[in-house]
Amino acid sequence: MTARVIVVTSGKGGVGKTTATANLAAALANMGKRVVAVDGDVGLRNLDVIMGLENRIVYTLIDALEGTCRLNQTFIRDKRIENLFMIPTAQSRTKDAVTAEQMIEVCGELRKEFDYVLIDSPAGIEAGFRNSAAGADEALVVTTPEVSAVRDADRIIGLLESMDKSPIRLIVNRIRPHMVKKGDMLGVSDVLDILAIDLIGMVPDDEAVVTSSNKGEPLVLSQSTPAGIAFRNIASRIEGKDVPFMNLDATDSGGLFGIIRRAILGH
């Protein structure tokens, strides 16, 4: 196997990186892929909590790097979904506990054993972002449709471009259908116009996200929540399937679909 290594990142914190990593990992595994989600956010770890695996942590990535254990001893197998694994990180360390070289080496080892390696990274303007992204080929940038989040996403896209990640694709998270378009909120087409990268998904703001992360249950397993469907669609698009976009952007008078087609097809 040679895995695709994808870093999930953002400019601003709290926009949904960990949520996206957990749900995309679960959705891809549910599609029959062998997936490992790596918590690359040292010191602010919460991927384990959102995936509901925190009570099963024995060794962390840092233990493996320090030689306390082998890398495969850090794997936590998800009991609900076959082929889904996670590698936790340490809460008690700082971002510089992992170097770029170490991340590249770890990703190299994981590549041999999985179809997908998804890395949950710290927000881009924090220290440690570059290290956690070092071993990845591709990037998913998560943003909310807020002016400040989009500006920070723009900055991270610039950094990812200079790190030669490709493709770099965008997830616009926490969209409120029929939201009042005013002040600090942008429409998805405005976000795309500014960031000028390919859109891979739009995720609605959904209560179910909060309840499912509190329960540690991946949303994508339930059939009918809007955010769950959105994350499943993103997983299919990562797999190369042509899944039409949901129209969440009712405030865009110009017709979102046309604009998004243009962004994806390049015309």
Place this chain on the structure above:
Amino acid sequence: MIKLKGMYDSMLRCIISEDMDASDFSKEFDEVRGKGRRFLPGAKVVLDFGARPLSEGLIRDIMTDLIWPAGMYVAAWITYDAATQDLLKRIGLPTSEPAPSVRANERAAGGALFLQRSLRSGQRVEHSGDVIVAGHVNDGAEILAGGHVTVLGRLSGLVHAGYNGDETASVVVRSLEARQVRIGTKIGSLDRDERWWGKMVIVRVNEGSVFIDYWPMIKSDSRDESAG
């Protein structure tokens, strides 16, 4: 990859490709030093890193493994990453494109910097001559130019034309979406609901104030909403 190119005034430009892996630096340095054995000692060189951010460690490595052993003289360190520019300045290294020694009335032709890219947030271009951007200048990006600035796309970031105090400098943009434009020592500010917002405009200083004007009209232009 690292490439060496000739510039004006017998200056060399050393282009360090943005997508080159950081782990390849030392190997590439060896190669450049080998290739430039004859002409690099004493040569004036502009190091061009594109948008690559540089760490303090990398800057040190470049000095000890490339600049010093090659015996070259670095006229400028060019990167569009604003944080790196600040770091370079703190260390005391030159960060702006050296001006070619041409007569003033040739400035536009000789000293213009043509950027075939968009500038994203956190990227900054500093240039002693004119700057033309064939792309967008996003919110959080900056252009500091000694002369005029032309933006063929959308201007949402900060432009300062004539930053040495030259108030004959102008700013020409395809879509003005910035709250502020600076020329010389003057600052013009703009609100989103003003009629210039999102329009093709020229910004200039006239009798000490910043003025905005539409682009010259041609017959095929339809500018109904903005006319008047």
